[in-house]
Amino acid sequence: MDVSYILDQLNDAQRDAVTADSPGTLVLAGAGSGKTRVLVHRIAWKIQVEGLSPYSIMAVTFTNKAAREMRTRIEELLNNNVQGGMWVGTFHGLAHRLLKAHASEAGLPDNFQILDSDDQLRMMKRIHRELGLDDARWPPRQSCYFVNGHKDEGRRSAHIDDPGGDLYLQTMLRVYRRYEEICQQQGVIDFAELLLRALELWRDNPAVLSHYQQRFKHILVDEFQDTNAVQYAWLRILAGRGMPITAVGDDDQSIYGWRGARIENIQQFSKDFADTRIIRLEQNYRSTGTILSAANAVIQHNSQRLGKELWTSGEDGDPIALFAGFNEHDEARFVTDRIEELLKEDYRRADIGILYRSNAQSRVLEEALIRAGLPYRIYGGQRFYDRLEIKNALAYMRLIALRDDDTAVERVINTPTRGIGNATVETLRHYARDHQLSLWKAAVALVQSGGLAARAGNALRGFLSLVEDLAEKTAEMPLDEQVDYVLSHSGILDFHAREKGEKGQARVENLQELVSAARSFQPEDPEEDILRAFLDQAALDAGDQQADPHEDSVQLMTLHSAKGLEFPIVFMVGVEENLFPHKMSMDDPARLEEERRLAYVGITRAEQKLFLSYAESRRLHGQESFNSLSRFVREIPNELISEVRINNTVSRPTSFANGNLAAQAAAANGMALGQRVLHSIFGAGVVLSFEGQGPSARVQVNFEDEGSKWLVLQYANLQLL
Ligand SMILES: Nc1ncnc2c1ncn2[C@@H]1O[C@H](COP(=O)(O)OP(=O)(O)OP(=O)(O)O)[C@@H](O)[C@H]1O
Numbered sequence: 001m002d003v004s005y006i007l008d009q010l011n012d013a014q015r016d017a018v019t020a021d022s023p024g025t026l027v028l029a030g031a032g033s034g035k036t037r038v039l040v041h042r043i044a045w046k047i048q049v050e051g052l053s054p055y056s057i058m059a060v061t062f063t064n065k066a067a068r069e070m071r072t073r074i075e076e077l078l079n080n081n082v083q084g085g086m087w088v089g090t091f092h093g094l095a096h097r098l099l100k101a102h103a104s105e106a107g108l109p110d111n112f113q114i115l116d117s118d119d120q121l122r123m124m125k126r127i128h129r130e131l132g133l134d135d136a137r138w139p140p141r142q143s144c145y146f147v148n149g150h151k152d153e154g155r156r157s158a159h160i161d162d163p164g165g166d167l168y169l170q171t172m173l174r175v176y177r178r179y180e181e182i183c184q185q186q187g188v189i190d191f192a193e194l195l196l197r198a199l200e201l202w203r204d205n206p207a208v209l210s211h212y213q214q215r216f217k218h219i220l221v222d223e224f225q226d227t228n229a230v231q232y233a234w235l236r237i238l239a240g241r242g243m244p245i246t247a248v249g250d251d252d253q254s255i256y257g258w259r260g261a262r263i264e265n266i267q268q269f270s271k272d273f274a275d276t277r278i279i280r281l282e283q284n285y286r287s288t289g290t291i292l293s294a295a296n297a298v299i300q301h302n303s304q305r306l307g308k309e310l311w312t313s314g315e316d317g318d319p320i321a322l323f324a325g326f327n328e329h330d331e332a333r334f335v336t337d338r339i340e341e342l343l344k345e346d347y348r349r350a351d352i353g354i355l356y357r358s359n360a361q362s363r364v365l366e367e368a369l370i371r372a373g374l375p376y377r378i379y380g381g382q383r384f385y386d387r388l389e390i391k392n393a394l395a396y397m398r399l400i401a402l403r404d405d406d407t408a409v410e411r412v413i414n415t416p417t418r419g420i421g422n423a424t425v426e427t428l429r430h431y432a433r434d435h436q437l438s439l440w441k442a443a444v445a446l447v448q449s450g451g452l453a454a455r456a457g458n459a460l461r462g463f464l465s466l467v468e469d470l471a472e473k474t475a476e477m478p479l480d481e482q483v484d485y486v487l488s489h490s491g492i493l494d495f496h497a498r499e500k501g502e503k504g505q506a507r508v509e510n511l512q513e514l515v516s517a518a519r520s521f522q523p524e525d526p527e528e529d530i531l532r533a534f535l536d537q538a539a540l541d542a543g544d545q546q547a548d549p550h551e552d553s554v555q556l557m558t559l560h561s562a563k564g565l566e567f568p569i570v571f572m573v574g575v576e577e578n579l580f581p582h583k584m585s586m587d588d589p590a591r592l593e594e595e596r597r598l599a600y601v602g603i604t605r606a607e608q609k610l611f612l613s614y615a616e617s618r619r620l621h622g623q624e625s626f627n628s629l630s631r632f633v634r635e636i637p638n639e640l641i642s643e644v645r646i647n648n649t650v651s652r653p654t655s656f657a658n659g660n661l662a663a664q665a666a667a668a669n670g671m672a673l674g675q676r677v678l679h680s681i682f683g684a685g686v687v688l689s690f691e692g693q694g695p696s697a698r699v700q701v702n703f704e705d706e707g708s709k710w711l712v713l714q715y716a717n718l719q720l721l
């Protein structure tokens, strides 16, 4: 059999890694050196040459998107359909699959549901109320952090030592215990719990473990540097004493330390897996020489490194462009202007990635993209399934699947408004707590016993029978009709349609989109209950489905979600001290190094062109700040960077509502580049640029008769034309 096509497009070191027959194989290499490619080709090799069945392979990727891509690439390579039972997915996705197959062994009800981070926070707030904790002193978010942090390390509340007189720990422990109890009672599990349960399932059920140990013949793990303690333990327990395992990773790209990821797992690997062969890849195939030199220069400032070389035989390419905006709007306009130019040069929108440090930065960029008529998609962040109206609709669907889902009850018991006030809900909560019941069962009991005032009782009865009715009427419908029916008969559609203006409109469109999503939904396992599978998918998916995936669109995402991806063009925006590195990480050397690795990840996403930009003044989370250029940019040698001058960006007049220019510019300097203005003495002209801020802000205007002049904005008294 001619299998040369599996090795043809690989260099020697990559071939070595693909064909290695060592029990443990660790590929340790920098960004863009072909680690993911090696994994894909290694799987093809295992199947085609070594004759492993796809059924006996497990591959772990970092995102659901990466899992889908991996599957497609293997299929392309093997020229066939390898659906045949191969397990490819994220740790969370695989753990979920495992728990569904063995719910009872894992101590879960068959229809357990996933609690996403928003739901988790909601539940935490309820627990705080129940325990009489004041949210100001005990932020519920902090409790989530506490619980998740311990779970990531594999610690349940029972494993935490008696905190003695430490009030903080005592309180957190009480919260953790109560949280565990309630989750168990309701049959819901959060993300960290998925992993921990999956680990405990194997640890405590030798029969289940041995089944999988016999089934799998090879485990492969991408982005190994970001595994946490529980994930690593899960791999180890499965691999047992002899299952071959291949891990690929890059210590310089470890960026999830804040979520419990442990770089040490890399060193641990060769100790734990006998006869590990370590293979290094040194040639980068992704980026231009300039981009690669910049990345290398930045990461060299870190002290904790295993140390790797990375070179490219490619061209140097363009210098890295650096743009200083007056504020975030100016920066966003620079981005959209450049994108428009690039699109004229034969690039497609999907070739362009815009990367930022914090989710909140996306809003201004989104607005600029919308204004410029440029379709875009966001990975992560405000995902389709995170949107309010979608969560409302899904809460009804979840209740149809499982009445005891308290989070869903809380969400829609009075949405749309049906006269169930806070007092009634509070009574319900008390009753549920006192009788150890779910909210739903408590509601049924209260309605039956007549324990409520007539009005409240009727309203509550209305809600209960609505849900029962929805369940009954839609039981036999195909999924999309079911969703459609629930949207109109629950009142959710009307409720959101009544919201004013664009927002209501957008919500209705999103709800309609949910029907389409249901129509095109196909469960991985056709035997499975489709509603259940759909709800699980909604909770798990990393937000890939918000826009039409086939439309050519600009890609927006945080630096964290960009890991493993590549784009011909990359804009890294907001490269400012306090934003990136993040101000929370500035004082801690270890966290600062993690921020630098994030910069390394960002830079190395770019194939051909890299644009960096920052804003001299920025309003974020409602606060104005003035930050200097990020140290990470200053760590790039000057000769690799070319500064973009502001005038270059004045390509078209910006339109915005009439008003007093000084006031607007004072609020947001530089909004009006290209704007035509009138001065009482110099006459009409066009705004060329701005300088400074506050009272010293100056504006440069090119007057038709008088030529270019600098004026102090505050006194210039310009009128918009
Ligand atoms: N031998 C090769 N010949 C040509 N192109 C290659 C070769 N190896 C890898 N590539 C290409 O280089 C790019 C980077 O490869 P890949 O994504 O596998 O790198 P990686 O090491 O996984 O990067 P990251 O660390 O960012 O995850 C991809 O476009 C890939 O197709």
Ligand SMILES: [Mg+2]
Pocket (backbone or CB within 6 Å): 035, 036, 037, 222, 564
């Ligand atoms: Mg990769």
